[in-house]
Amino acid sequence: MEKTFDLLALGELLLRLSPPDNERLTRGDTFTKQVGGAEFNVASGASLLGLHTGILSKLPANDVGTYIKNRIRFNGVSDDYLVYDESKNARLGVYYYENGAHPRKPRIVYDRMNTSFQQISPADFEESMYASTRCFHTSGITLALGDGPRETAVTMIRKFKEQGALISFDVNFRGNLWTGEEARVCIEQLLPYVDIFFCSEDTARLTFHKEGTQEEIMKSFTKDYPISIVASTKRTVHSPKVHTFQSMIYSAKNDCYFTEEPYRNIEVVDRIGSGDAYISGVLYGLLSDPDDLQRALEYGNAASAVKNTIPGDLPASDKRELDSIRKAHTATGIQLEMDR
């Protein structure tokens, strides 16, 4: 029997407020109004590439929540499993973000405590949901956001796994939400369920106390746990407006590493969500052709590189665009500047 969804993701949705261009949070008369959330970013990117995706989350039952729901749909993600908080103090988390320009770094102010999402509970969802998807994704941010989200994530990982879904997990360590040690203890309990594991080299070393080469570290996770695939990205920040991006994937089944040339000198417009876009590309690759990990890596890299050029948290590139970017990335000789 075919499953309704390719990918369901659990995570918080945030209202993002940003001053335009290079204006500062401390000044100015307008905010750009956007939506973000690590796991939603992943679901959006995968939907653009052709997967049928949905977001599992809890929103306040007010106009702000409705705005978020509208945006979720705009981005091609299903709102079938959104739940609403009708309580008096229902609220959506907010974050304030301003762009950087060398030597000024981007700045971010979070206001994401006491939210409706923190009231989420496994009881908000019906059991039939667990059989409806081929893959489930969440991240360490959800685990760090409090008891409700953590319990919901743990329950869901277990139940989706039972129903045969692949479990994808991104460490996504945020030092302002929990300590490295809290993260390690919590995540290690979940790793026995995880199939696809996203963890940067730095986090592996600092949080999981891994040692050795990048390759050795990636492989070690698959030895300790029944993880099939480990993916790791590396971003070089030349300046807030110029980055280089690359990644590596390790497949335990084949004991094999995959990589390609970095995307160099990306003209960064908005780097937020580019890590999530990477995951969307890799998951698209894995779910559409599980045996071609090189292709999955290339979609991940292209999705991430191009996301940096797009305002807001959310990716906005369909498969046609990523294919054209992948092609240009590896092409030699003269390339058309644009198609006309």
Add this chain to the structure above:
Amino acid sequence: MEKTFDLLALGELLLRLSPPDNERLTRGDTFTKQVGGAEFNVASGASLLGLHTGILSKLPANDVGTYIKNRIRFNGVSDDYLVYDESKNARLGVYYYENGAHPRKPRIVYDRMNTSFQQISPADFEESMYASTRCFHTSGITLALGDGPRETAVTMIRKFKEQGALISFDVNFRGNLWTGEEARVCIEQLLPYVDIFFCSEDTARLTFHKEGTQEEIMKSFTKDYPISIVASTKRTVHSPKVHTFQSMIYSAKNDCYFTEEPYRNIEVVDRIGSGDAYISGVLYGLLSDPDDLQRALEYGNAASAVKNTIPGDLPASDKRELDSIRKAHTATGIQLEMDR
């Protein structure tokens, strides 16, 4: 010895987010970024009229708090007694507001719980402050916002009174913050300290169980408590874009009522804060010429009427403008359309 300030006001500061023009909260890509807060609105209006005013409040020690501080100064209000919340989850309250258009009413979504302001405490302020002002103002909203603000307000009312300041209090009842009965009990404990009392007729009847004519009600407060002046406004809402406004003041000392012709068919651009603007005009009148209550009422009415024509919570009219509006309000014969 002369006091540094004419007016100090205690109250919460909120970030106001509004879609432009007639756009809706549930749609659109931008928010107008503004500042408001009932007591701050009063202090701003009074400052524009020439009083030396300051705001007592607690802000998060982050970029959003700095923005608010900058705006406070922009509006001519002193930030000498602002205190900052350095805690990790420091936050500023937010409210979302959209304009109405008949038959659609304005809409408002509050997100003002768990804020830094709710952490305010009398201990945040030094004792010398209490001798620095001729008048202290706060409102029922502050009382309703939790233990910290309530304790701070009660303490301040007592201490400012001890140091000889006039105490101004606006009931400003908000049904989404507390019940009428909670409000009555709390406020009645403070009325023995209040000199200038702002209370609408409806609130007097519903919350304080007053009966009789408007005049009888106003007078009764001064019989029950040592209140000198009671002021009451009346707004007739023809549509969200057309209001009529009038008010009455009762002076216990002279046993005398003051009123004037209503401002009719005001072209409403933004009605939020027009009640606070009224108070700013009345307090300006009282503090600049305590014996001329008719003048105080007229400044109050003009300040309120014109505030409705100005975007945002905050008044933006100086004494010259209010004088010209007062003059035009009572003039007969041809009036210049504009001065050029």
Add this chain to the structure above:
Amino acid sequence: MEKTFDLLALGELLLRLSPPDNERLTRGDTFTKQVGGAEFNVASGASLLGLHTGILSKLPANDVGTYIKNRIRFNGVSDDYLVYDESKNARLGVYYYENGAHPRKPRIVYDRMNTSFQQISPADFEESMYASTRCFHTSGITLALGDGPRETAVTMIRKFKEQGALISFDVNFRGNLWTGEEARVCIEQLLPYVDIFFCSEDTARLTFHKEGTQEEIMKSFTKDYPISIVASTKRTVHSPKVHTFQSMIYSAKNDCYFTEEPYRNIEVVDRIGSGDAYISGVLYGLLSDPDDLQRALEYGNAASAVKNTIPGDLPASDKRELDSIRKAHTATGIQLEMDR
């Protein structure tokens, strides 16, 4: 067996380009970018009220088409039955609209010929679709847009009817698309299939040569054809910014007329789509409670009145808002200016 959709609508989608505020088409540096289309407007309004709706249309397979698809989803309407035109000259129709202000009328420039929608054909849709909805809606605009749309509309009306769907039809006469006589001949062939018929009094007289009172005219359609319900709206334009709106519904089954007090002095922000919003309210009423035509009429009137206050073609009011507007419309005594 339950049907997936409550309402499917067939119609063209247009990119609407408008100068901001009162700016003119012939000047200025920006356009507001919006989406409209008579039948889509109906589906959007009904979706906001809680129906499960979808739009049947053909879009160019390019970025402009993708924008439209995203907006359709944003508005809660299903894109399951959108089809795409991959041909080289695929295009979306455009219309340019500027607001009026007395004595200047609104202006509109259409550029809707040679579009992808005109290439639509019954063959673009699979047969299973016809069993998926409780109601099908289209309008005279679709019939007037060329052979493809007309053949598709005729086929769909017949096939949906066969599968038990209610057929809703709005005359929506546009003199710039066809003559009254062309419209009459074409529409009369379809009336044998129509259950719910929307036709203004003027159009009934001018196009269908009806005579007598408004009541007689409405009833006469149900005598000539097996129409169950006839609805007719009346708009009084005091100025481009002030309208009064009312309507009447006739039920053939009960031989009964329904009406209510007009919505007077609506503060018009954007009148486009308010007729479509009326239909969305009536269809919501009929599909959610087929026996209460008074309620259907009231939802229609409220939906239309409030749409006039909202920028763009599309309604933006959910059931909660319409209920509050209906309540205020019939209330006597003091009303709260806003809820806070």
Add this chain to the structure above:
Amino acid sequence: MEKTFDLLALGELLLRLSPPDNERLTRGDTFTKQVGGAEFNVASGASLLGLHTGILSKLPANDVGTYIKNRIRFNGVSDDYLVYDESKNARLGVYYYENGAHPRKPRIVYDRMNTSFQQISPADFEESMYASTRCFHTSGITLALGDGPRETAVTMIRKFKEQGALISFDVNFRGNLWTGEEARVCIEQLLPYVDIFFCSEDTARLTFHKEGTQEEIMKSFTKDYPISIVASTKRTVHSPKVHTFQSMIYSAKNDCYFTEEPYRNIEVVDRIGSGDAYISGVLYGLLSDPDDLQRALEYGNAASAVKNTIPGDLPASDKRELDSIRKAHTATGIQLEMDR
């Protein structure tokens, strides 16, 4: 021999800076950048109606002057007789304008001294110019702006008259530029040259010490001077957003008065320049059909009424629009809300 221009106008061009919508000059982060100038407004309106018009003025030879030149051309007015000030302190006059809303009047701040226009001189123009137009127009503002503009105006009135042009003159009294007595003395010296004279009733009484009815006053000018036509407008300001407008024309040749029903309850967006638009309509009427003064008056009234609905100083209505407004103004019975 045919003349190249129908109308040449002499006058200052100003950069107008306005906060958007109802925002105030004392706040906000943006200005709308527009161009205005009484005589240029006249030339623009007449050009839109089909006359070949040009502006005579002096601009700074810098980027700001170039912007003005571009705008002049955008509005269909010839820049053939613009002259440029290459001096170091060349500057364009600026004025700041904010909209009003009852009870707040519009506000205006002028910064138009020491401008390049004040350096204008008859020597800036070649003699051939004087034979190139059928009509020359200027106003009292130009006379009041200093010796250079005044001498230029006086010289031009004389020379254009010599070459057979009709001389049109608008008193346009501005109390912030000169006194009434200064204006009277200066203008009375020019009236022997004037053919078409625009003067409001108030100015006639206050500045020219006229007495009697409006009709008597208008006629008296033609007795004192060889003026052919006197036109006078009357604006009733219900509020900054609602005006009523009417006018009267007196023809000395026929000893006949022309008028029509006022345009009532105009929805005012921007009233600046509506007096100039009136003149543009009257001059268009007179120059296109000198014998039909009723038609000239109607074009003047329609041009002025509709200008009030258009942002900025400049009219934006062509003959087709004015014809449709004139028609609607006198029509009885049902009118189409818009044409589609």
Add this chain to the structure above:
Amino acid sequence: MEKTFDLLALGELLLRLSPPDNERLTRGDTFTKQVGGAEFNVASGASLLGLHTGILSKLPANDVGTYIKNRIRFNGVSDDYLVYDESKNARLGVYYYENGAHPRKPRIVYDRMNTSFQQISPADFEESMYASTRCFHTSGITLALGDGPRETAVTMIRKFKEQGALISFDVNFRGNLWTGEEARVCIEQLLPYVDIFFCSEDTARLTFHKEGTQEEIMKSFTKDYPISIVASTKRTVHSPKVHTFQSMIYSAKNDCYFTEEPYRNIEVVDRIGSGDAYISGVLYGLLSDPDDLQRALEYGNAASAVKNTIPGDLPASDKRELDSIRKAHTATGIQLEMDR
């Protein structure tokens, strides 16, 4: 006898719609509204440099056409030879453009079929026009846009040539309008009339099957046809935001090649129209000093390089600016950062 115009250009005018900054076509609420068209871009640039230029084109007789006409005038180009399409389905072509950022290329969607321009015909223009200009310019785009434009272009080239105008032609090959072979056959029929020929090296090789060095290719055109001057540009696209630009000119008369150092690392804001700006600079050079081809090349290079830094299709640099850029381009030693 002196000719009225230095340059007349025949070509389509398009409404360009672009999302602001780095926003995408598939999202967002606004479009920037601009005007473009290859030949109009050339005429605009040449007008800024001091030539008297006009555009020959056909516009819809509606508000959109009027907007275009206003913009043409704003840019200093004559509208004397614009003709208008009064037909019911008159339309202006539209194109949608979004900026790129590495690794995302710019995107463009054309909607330029069935336009009023495609209805253009030689009969729209009077014979006297052909004697009014020193130079006539058009491009391969006009030839590719259908029978009307092609016939008009062919006729005009012939008639202008007969009247002694220099004929300037830009191949401007667009693969989405016609095939290379179609282009070659059509253009080769016109080359006997062409005096100044603009063709890139790539197009020469691919479309005209030329071989050899760039120099040999350029010279070969002058051997095959009586072409006096061949100009060829080369753009190196480091990223969508960084280009390097250079060009070469060959003079058949002197059998001589002209070039200069490339403009390196141009900070590209909007590259559209920079090729047309090149032509405007070269034609300005040739028409103002026919014997100094080095100067013509330098104006072309400067005009093109700087156009890349300006939003929209149209150049915005006058001779003073290009002179200052040319000077800085060849200067050695310290340069002022700006002039103040």
Add this chain to the structure above:
Amino acid sequence: MEKTFDLLALGELLLRLSPPDNERLTRGDTFTKQVGGAEFNVASGASLLGLHTGILSKLPANDVGTYIKNRIRFNGVSDDYLVYDESKNARLGVYYYENGAHPRKPRIVYDRMNTSFQQISPADFEESMYASTRCFHTSGITLALGDGPRETAVTMIRKFKEQGALISFDVNFRGNLWTGEEARVCIEQLLPYVDIFFCSEDTARLTFHKEGTQEEIMKSFTKDYPISIVASTKRTVHSPKVHTFQSMIYSAKNDCYFTEEPYRNIEVVDRIGSGDAYISGVLYGLLSDPDDLQRALEYGNAASAVKNTIPGDLPASDKRELDSIRKAHTATGIQLEMDR
């Protein structure tokens, strides 16, 4: 006795009008409305770093002046010593600025003659002011703006010096205000009073006819005059969007030079005011820790480098931000891209 202010600065305030982004002065419909002025920029930057600062200036007593006053307060600078010009032709200076992009340089148009500031006089200020500050700052621009400002500056330097304030002076040579020789003669008369002297190497050579190395030049000023500290900046303009910045400080007391690594490849958003920001950082350093000149230089460099990334004339970085930038500037090893 403690002084009220750390720093008072005398200088003109200007309204700055800029087209958005890369738009040109000669086009477009909006201006960004900002405030600037060399000495005010210094006071603002120092205030952000924690000093108590005020501006001494004269503003027109109109809405434009009020806007400036509000902005001064917004930026944390005291308006205690602002004076207002109530005269009829009171005006604020304006300057127009557009950004550059290689190969197009930024452009600036000044309109700063006949201003209220030029009417400033020592008599506008009370004597008590001279004892209220630890440091006084002004620049050569003030000296060049006419007799009023010059006399005021000279008087103030003398009187503040008498009252024990440190005198800070920035040459800030502007060739469009005076000649180098005029500047030299005027400034040399003031140097006997100056303690802290800011002068670029180029100006030292060209205006003061200094010779030798940069170090020799700086030292020579302290030999000729009783100057304690000389600071000199050097900007390398790679393009309008990429600069490198460095500086050197010489201390006469220690006969010692201070410098550090340049800030390389700054991503320039708006370079105006970055020189003033440098001074604000150096003065903050000197006034908060007079003995640590290396620290003063580092604050100066960081303040200037980061100012380039901020729109408008004014700095917007507090001490926390500059500390983080200083730290990153000297750090080795991995740096966090942002803090979250």
